[in-house]
Amino acid sequence: MLPLEDEFGDILRKAMIGTRLDAHELSKSTGIEAQRIATWAHCEGHADDGEARALALPLHLDPGRFADAAAARWYPLAVEAPEVRRHSQRPHPSNGYVFLLHGGKRAALVDPAGVPANLLRILREGKYDVQYILITHKHADHCDATADVAAAFPQAQIVMHKLDVHAIGSLAPKVLHVRDGDELPFGDGVRIRMLHTPGHTDGSSCYVLTSTLFTGDTLFAGSVGGAYGDASTYDDILHSIRSKLFTLPSETVVMPGHGPATTIAQERTHNPFFA
């Protein structure tokens, strides 16, 4: 079982940065000692139920869900996605995925990263015909093996948002630029829909294939990605998720760039960043 990407302290820290409230300001509005809040934000110890609920209000988090995170009492229910294979991207802590049509006759690789030989072995052992290399964003733990995969599968089309494309260097001119809502043919009537979800990075993108959503570092089970955009912000990442991901069908399976799979329904009801 993969651990959740973010525990109570990570959620607290992201919300503090996002709302620009430091431990002293939170202490004033909640009566909780600033030193304790700062310690929790470094993932040491955790608040009790009442403290978590008090902190949630100024941070605009959902009190009950944030208390669940403090007590570590929520984990997503297992999901079924027979057409998706997950692999680790060692030495990175991120998830890579292969989405398969016809058991692999047509495959789309999501986020080529990690030791290239490991990734190429997975793709060759599966005898996958890689048609698309879908990249969620520019961080190395999601795209640093792009050149090796592109060389091994020269027919594969690389898809990445233009605002993040500089990360793959000399391959950038070969990228198929897609805009929010664009659809790509994948065979058998299946289309790949790209959703531009700025916030974690300016070019962060999610991809919908049938009823599976690959979210990169935009949405995790029980959390969201950090806001590291040059132009986009914490508010943008929350808005991207609310307007473009939470509007997808409830049963949509979410495959994040870190941590376990979840569903849109579970995130709508359990993610502490939303109420």
Ligand SMILES: [Fe+2]
């Ligand atoms: Fe990232």
